[in-house]
Amino acid sequence: MSRSAPVVPACALALLALALTACGSGVTGTPGGSGVRDPYFPKAGNDGYDVTHYGLTLDFVPEAQHLSGTAEITATATQDLSALDLDFEGMDVEAVTVDSEPARWNRAGQELTVRPRHDLADGNTFRVTVRYSGTPETLTDPDGSQEGWLPTADGALALGEPMGSMAWFPGSHHPSDKATYDLEVTVPKGLEAVSNGELTNETSTGRRTTFTWHTAEPMASHAATLAVGDYDISRSTVAGDLPVYTAVDPDQAEASKKVLAELPEIMEWAEYNFGPYPFSSTGAIVEREDDIDYALETQNRPVFPGAPSTELLVHELAHQWYGDSVSPKTWRDMWLNEGFATYAEWLYQEDHDGDTAQEIFDALYDGEYYDDAEDNEAIWDFPPAKPTDAAHISDPPVYERGAMVLHKIRQTVGDDTFYEIIQGWAATHRHGNADTDDFTAYVERKAPGKNFTRIWQEWLYGEGRPDQP
Known part of the structure; x- marks a missing residue:
């Protein structure tokens, strides 16, 4: 048995359509x-x-x-x-x-x-x-x-x-x-x-x-x-045919030539340590020192105030993994950018006949890293995961003490597990966002049986300089 649909006058249909259009097709936002x-x-x-x-x-x-x-x-x-x-x-x-x-x-x-x-x-x-x-x-x-x-x-x-x-x-x-x-x-x-x-x-x-x-x-x-x-523009490729595009202010061309020639080797080293490069090109922009007074990890090609040092180039390229691909959920998590990029500098020096990461850690802890005593003390101004306010998200604790947290993890788990952690972290959150809780939970999953309580409480969130065991 079937029923016939009621006949609706055309004028009523027109009024209904007009009403739906007026209110956004029934959506009330x-x-x-x-x-x-x-x-x-x-x-x-x-x-x-x-x-x-x-x-x-x-x-x-x-x-x-x-x-x-x-x-x-x-x-x-x-x-x-x-x-x-x-x-x-x-x-x-x-x-x-x-x-x-x-x-x-x-x-x-x-x-x-x-x-x-x-x-x-x-x-x-x-x-x-x-x-x-x-x-x-x-x-x-x-x-x-x-x-x-x-x-x-x-x-x-x-x-x-x-x-x-x-x-x-x-x-x-x-x-x-x-x-x-x-x-x-x-x-x-x-x-x-x-x-x-x-x-x-x-x-x-x-x-x-x-x-x-x-x-x-x-x-x-x-x-x-x-x-x-x-700009002087240079185009090339690195291993795997990854395009390299650099733009250098002519005033900085000669001073930048040697360090930018290191970019292919740095990229190869970074991929070996951090995992596959997360983007489809790389490079750099080198401005005049008078135009800007800081470097920044802009995606694909970081910006530099004049010719960068090798360590600064390593730092900003490491940000492509840690900061650009894996970005913070909030600005409170800035140490996940800067601590990783700073520790990348330590690892690069260690692998290229410089100071070891342990030697750099010890110099920072003992207050002998910087010539100025105030700079050495500034590392302990606040915990890396809890900057005082918006004016301090780029202060030394976020960089150096953030790197020290990573070194404490490395000491706890050993090199093999440590590199599994930092590579897996970059892969797990590739092109996404993460916060400090995500990171601590990830480390604990990757190193079951290890106790990280003291690292989190004293090095990551604790006030002042922790006591060494």
């Missing part, structure tokens, strides 16, 4: 959070969605330090959304669309709040497009260092750790929200534009040249970079 409650940068990142891709189209005029940009942000809603926030500091927003429809927006501090015409359903993929222009800002970190958009003698350099990337493109700027990138940037002909990933196209029209870069592996926005200026 709430605003996403402005920030992911990072313990040190609570406004960083945004709740309610996950970014999967950034498509950035930029045009830069160095003489005026003027940037015009269009950011296409592809994301997936993680809740029903009526509004969402983007981190964006400075410059003028000209238009915003969501899925090609005009959206309302407003700004408050670093938050660009977008209200789509229709609420976005949990699980749906959407695209926010922001058109903007102006002079990007140079931001000052809590520790006093400068990041964001840094004008240089012949162009500009964009550096993002921890929050600087919001100065040149809108997004979800927290390391827990990684994405792939396509960047197309147009600059005056004769200048280079260097970014992450691989250069896929370079075309000139009239007096302007457009460079197109593609980053296929997930990248935290603080590891994104853009360098515009006069």
Whole structure:
């Protein structure tokens, strides 16, 4: 037996369709959070969605330090959304669309709040497009260092750790929200534009040249970079046909030649010790010392203030595994970046007829590593896993004492298990995020029967200098 469906008048159907359209096809959303409650940068990142891709189209005029940009942000809603926030500091927003429809927006501090015409359903993929222009800002970190958009003698350099990337493109700027990138940037002909990933196209029209870069592996926005200026460009490969792309300011070319020639050997050493390289290209960007005063592990090709030392090159390349591929869940976990990269320096020296890791550890512990007594004491200012505040996430305890934690683990488990741990850690969390609890649990699983209680309590979380057994 069957029933006939009731006949619904066409006018009623039309009214129903109109009502569904007006309320976003039945979705009733709430605003996403402005920030992911990072313990040190609570406004960083945004709740309610996950970014999967950034498509950035930029045009830069160095003489005026003027940037015009269009950011296409592809994301997936993680809740029903009526509004969402983007981190964006400075410059003028000209238009915003969501899925090609005009959206309302407003700004408050670093938050660009977008209200789509229709609420976005949990699980749906959407695209926010922001058109903007102006002079990007140079931001000052809590520790006093400068990041964001840094004008240089012949162009500009964009550096993002921890929050600087919001100065040149809108997004979800927290390391827990990684994405792939396509960047197309147009600059005056004769200048280079260097970014992450691989250069896929370079075309000139009239007096302007457009460079197109593609980053296929997930990248935290603080590891994104853009360098515009006069550079000597070198292309080569290392073992396995991994592309190498280096950009060196001509003033630093001669001073950098010898150390950059070591890059293939360092990469081979790093892969042997840390496991397969996690990205599809490598290299370096060497700026003038007057333009920046710190190195940074930007993904694929770290940035250096002048010709780096071998140890600094090792440090920043090690970050490609520890910091860029395995990124921290929060900025409290910075020691997982810097402790690993610092310990990589120790291991490299040990393997190349320098001081052993044990000798470096002993010199630090005994207060004989630095010439200045205050520098030696600074190592014990706070535990590496508990920086005092946002101004101290790059202080000596995060680096040297973080490396000392790794050495204590090595002493406890022996070399074979230690290398299994650091290689397995990089492989397990490849292209992902992890925190200190993840690491301590991983170590304990990989070394059953070993007692790490004292290392965690005294070296990782303890105040002051621990007593040696």
